[in-house]
Amino acid sequence: TSSPRHAILDGLNNAQRRAVTSDAPTLAILAGPGSGKTHTLTARVVWLIDHDGLRPEDVLVATFTVKAAREMKERIARTLADGREKKLILGTFHSIARRYLAAYGRHIGLSQTFGIADDADSRAIITRICKRLQTGLDPAFARNWISKKKSKGADTSRAQRGGGAGDRSLQELETCYREYQKHLETLNLLDYDDLLVRCVELLRKFPACVSNIRAVLVDEYQDTNAIQYELMTLFAQRRRRITIVGDPDQSIYGWRSADIRNLERLLQDYPGTDCVALEQNYRSSKSILAMSLEVIKQDEKRYKKSLKPVHTKGCRPVLRRLKNPSTEAEWIVAEIRRILLMSGSMLTHNDVAILLRSASLSRHIENALGRAGITYRMVGGFKFYERAEIKTIIDYLRVIHQPENNDALARIINTPRRGIGDTTVRNLLEEAETALLSVWAVLTKHCQGLRTAKTKITKQAEQKISGGLLRPLNDIRKKIGQASGPDAAPYGLVQMIEQLLTTLNFQKHLEDTHPNDHEQRWANVQEFVGLAADFVRDMEQSPDDDALPEIEGLTQTKEADVLQRFLANVSLAADAQTGGDEQQSKALVTISTIHAAKGLEWPVVFIPAVYAGSIPHARSEDDDEERRLLYVAMTRAQSLLYLSYPVSGSNGERTQVSPFVDPIQRWFHEKGPCLDRPVMVEVAEILRRTLPPDETIFKGLPDMFSPEDNLFPINPDEAQEADGESRWREDRPSVKRPRLQGPSSTGQIH
Numbered sequence: 092t093s094s095p096r097h098a099i100l101d102g103l104n105n106a107q108r109r110a111v112t113s114d115a116p117t118l119a120i121l122a123g124p125g126s127g128k129t130h131t132l133t134a135r136v137v138w139l140i141d142h143d144g145l146r147p148e149d150v151l152v153a154t155f156t157v158k159a160a161r162e163m164k165e166r167i168a169r170t171l172a173d174g175r176e177k178k179l180i181l182g183t184f185h186s187i188a189r190r191y192l193a194a195y196g197r198h199i200g201l202s203q204t205f206g207i208a209d210d211a212d213s214r215a216i217i218t219r220i221c222k223r224l225q226t227g228l229d230p231a232f233a234r235n236w237i238s239k240k241k242s243k244g245a246d247t248s249r250a251q252r253g254g255g256a257g258d259r260s261l262q263e264l265e266t267c268y269r270e271y272q273k274h275l276e277t278l279n280l281l282d283y284d285d286l287l288v289r290c291v292e293l294l295r296k297f298p299a300c301v302s303n304i305r306a307v308l309v310d311e312y313q314d315t316n317a318i319q320y321e322l323m324t325l326f327a328q329r330r331r332r333i334t335i336v337g338d339p340d341q342s343i344y345g346w347r348s349a350d351i352r353n354l355e356r357l358l359q360d361y362p363g364t365d366c367v368a369l370e371q372n373y374r375s376s377k378s379i380l381a382m383s384l385e386v387i388k389q390d391e392k393r394y395k396k397s398l399k400p401v402h403t404k405g406c407r408p409v410l411r412r413l414k415n416p417s418t419e420a421e422w423i424v425a426e427i428r429r430i431l432l433m434s435g436s437m438l439t440h441n442d443v444a445i446l447l448r449s450a451s452l453s454r455h456i457e458n459a460l461g462r463a464g465i466t467y468r469m470v471g472g473f474k475f476y477e478r479a480e481i482k483t484i485i486d487y488l489r490v491i492h493q494p495e496n497n498d499a500l501a502r503i504i505n506t507p508r509r510g511i512g513d514t515t516v517r518n519l520l521e522e523a524e525t526a527l528l529s530v531w532a533v534l535t536k537h538c539q540g541l542r543t544a545k546t547k548i549t550k551q552a553e554q555k556i557s558g559g560l561l562r563p564l565n566d567i568r569k570k571i572g573q574a575s576g577p578d579a580a581p582y583g584l585v586q587m588i589e590q591l592l593t594t595l596n597f598q599k600h601l602e603d604t605h606p607n608d609h610e611q612r613w614a615n616v617q618e619f620v621g622l623a624a625d626f627v628r629d630m631e632q633s634p635d636d637d638a639l640p641e642i643e644g645l646t647q648t649k650e651a652d653v654l655q656r657f658l659a660n661v662s663l664a665a666d667a668q669t670g671g672d673e674q675q676s677k678a679l680v681t682i683s684t685i686h687a688a689k690g691l692e693w694p695v696v697f698i699p700a701v702y703a704g705s706i707p708h709a710r711s712e713d714d715d716e717e718r719r720l721l722y723v724a725m726t727r728a729q730s731l732l733y734l735s736y737p738v739s740g741s742n743g744e745r746t747q748v749s750p751f752v753d754p755i756q757r758w759f760h761e762k763g764p765c766l767d768r769p770v771m772v773e774v775a776e777i778l779r780r781t782l783p784p785d786e787t788i789f790k791g792l793p794d795m796f797s798p799e800d801n802l803f804p805i806n807p808d809e810a811q812e813a814d815g816e817s818r819w820r821e822d823r824p825s826v827k828r829p830r831l832q833g834p835s836s837t838g839q840i841h
């Protein structure tokens with residue numbers, strides 16, 4: 092029989108092709124980084140639609156990050172080229188769950204206007220509850236415990252042991268959990284975990300919701316948790332057609348209950364699963380790959396896989412020791428400038444990423460980039476949506492959408508200042524809680540003159556709230572109400588935000604409260620308005636993007652409310668780990684947490700702060716997971732990889748290089764590569780698939796011969812026999828040669 096032909100198969104290797112065209116009901120693609128797992132999964136989606144004739148609306152694809160979902164959609168759009176990809180059910184588990192709950196939630200008693208409590212909200216709520224219960228529980232611990240409890244179903248024994256919580260604190264945790272849940276229910280909010288839990292409930296009770304689904308595909312499977320596994324099987328319950336891709340070596344979300352045992356579980360639950368291994372790495376240069384494998388290899392328990400580089404050359408990665416975090420940042424910035432300069436027009440800011448173990452490390456880097464006038468974007472854990480000025484506006488929108496959201500209301504009641512003190516707010520919350528009403532309802536009653544014996548709030552405060560808050564917000568809500576009739580002109584989201592900013596005199600408020608940086612803050616606000624405008628435009632262009640396919644005999648709630656959808660979008664993008672919907676069009680250096688960089692790649696990658704205590708992180712209990720984290724970070728790099736650490740850490744403490752790179756230190760470049768023409772030619776070769784085959788990219792590059800110490804000293808014969816476990820020849824003493832522009836040891840550009 093002749094093998095099937097289809098344009099989507101062009102350029103794929105045999106294993107990838109086999110995976111794309113597999114007829115098996117369950118397919119598992121398990122392979123190392125850069126081997127084309129996501130590439131293959133994307134091709135398979137096209138194959139299922141174009142070759143097997145599945146309707147796009149019957150195909151469900153779960154990605155791990157918002158960004159990955161967008162990228163996959165764009166690629167599918169380019170291949171299908173007819174707009175059918177819009178109907179795919181594609182997104183993170185959370186966003187897909189949200190769509191199902193918005194459409195069918197009322198069947199399980201969910202109010203249609205539910206809002207989403209993001210990480211920051213949950214944190215705040217739990218902190219308050221802990222304080223109120225006077226338990227002495229650590230709110231962060233309690234929050235983690237609750238989240239684990241939700242995402243694992245009933246099994247919290249591990250959390251209990253792990254946290255060393257005794258019987259008493261276990262009881263307290265349970266109380267805290269109950270209170271928290273009650274609070275969310277009163278405010279009609281779901282937190283991230285609830286989205287998944289309630290969706291499981293929905294699909295169990297009403298399997299018809301997903302009766303159309305004919306294929307379920309999951310990327311980054313190694314980081315799914317128990318509840319996501321359940322969701323996956325529920326989505327696929329009618330027809331067992333599941334494709335998962337993953338890499339156990341890259342499982343880095345154990346701390347968020349991701350469960351690597353999901354893999355064994357799949358193989359058990361779905362006997363006869365077709366397993367495909369991909370063994371060629373298309374992403375990284377040979378030396379970057381070899382060095383990364385050297386790191387992950389230290390984990391003796393791991394299941395060994397073969398991974399060979401497609402690119403046979405490459406410049407050795409750099410390990411650099413610097414004085415302190417700020418000289419480290421200076422050095423990184425100087426290197427970035429040097430690389431961009433040397434590359435001519437081949438590389439731009441977009442090609443450079445700085446990956447951090449924790450968001451708190453970004454300060455020095457941001458300062459140094461700022462001083463050098465290099466613009467950057469921040470991804471993952473950096474909280475655009477948590478900036479005070481943005482959060483305030485979001486809170487206003489939330490109260491407009493759900494007046495019963497006491498938390499949001501309490502935060503904005505005196506912002507901008509209305510002379511309302513904490514006591515008043517506390518009294519209000521108390522009164523509301525005893526009367527089992529929302530603060531909004533209490534306020535409304537007061538303003539209508541209905542005071543009771545319990546009313547503690549002064550007449551004066553009442554007037555301020557009534558005139559400064561209730562009336563303007565009611566005005567806006569009225570406009571929305573008027574605009575929602577069938578023929579009414581829609582009251583735009585952007586208009587609403589702008590009216591809000593004017594009514595609140597928000598710019599003035601920023602000037603008063605933040606004399607030093609009000610301009611930056613106002614610029615942030617403007618950017619937020621821009622995001623809202625983008626959102627509305629996207630929605631107008633394809634209004635049904637979020638709609639699920641019609642199922643006979645099952646009524647679906649159509650989501651007409653722009654505000655609700657916008658707020659949901661904001662909450663999901665605010666997820667510190669997986670969020671980020673920044674605009675891609677500008678050429679900016681990326682600063683990202685390693686967690687949020689999963690699945691992505693850049694030609695040039697910097698990993699600062701590679702010292703013990705940072706990675707492995709002092710607070711982490713799982714060294715293997717920390718090692719995998721470094722492995723994930725290193726394998727994001729295509730051509731140039733830089734690791735560095737300061738000799739004295741951010742608190743002035745002496746540091747030691749991370750134990751993960753310690754044993755292989757001497758294989759790294761110490762100073763940095765000489766970025767001469769041969770090296771740049773190699774960089775170009777690796778990037779060729781993304782660049783037009785245009786010789787002129789080398790124009791302006793200096794003509795230099797190759798200093799050999801630039802190249803990774805590996806014996807080609809050894810590389811052939813080695814199955815991803817390549818060995819190095821002893822490093823030769825490097826020959827002194829003229830350097831065109833050697834690495835700057837002072838952090839300055841010559």
Ligand code: ATP
Nearest residue numbers: 102103104123124125126127128129130373374690
């Ligand atoms: P990760 O584990 O980091 O998520 P991955 O296995 O998903 O990695 P991809 O991101 O799919 O790997 O692919 C890595 C790079 O290799 C991408 O730039 C992709 O376009 C490229 N690539 C994959 N397969 C091929 C191929 N057959 N030919 C050329 N390039 C390929």
Ligand code: MG
Nearest residue numbers: 128129130690
């Ligand atoms: Mg991938």
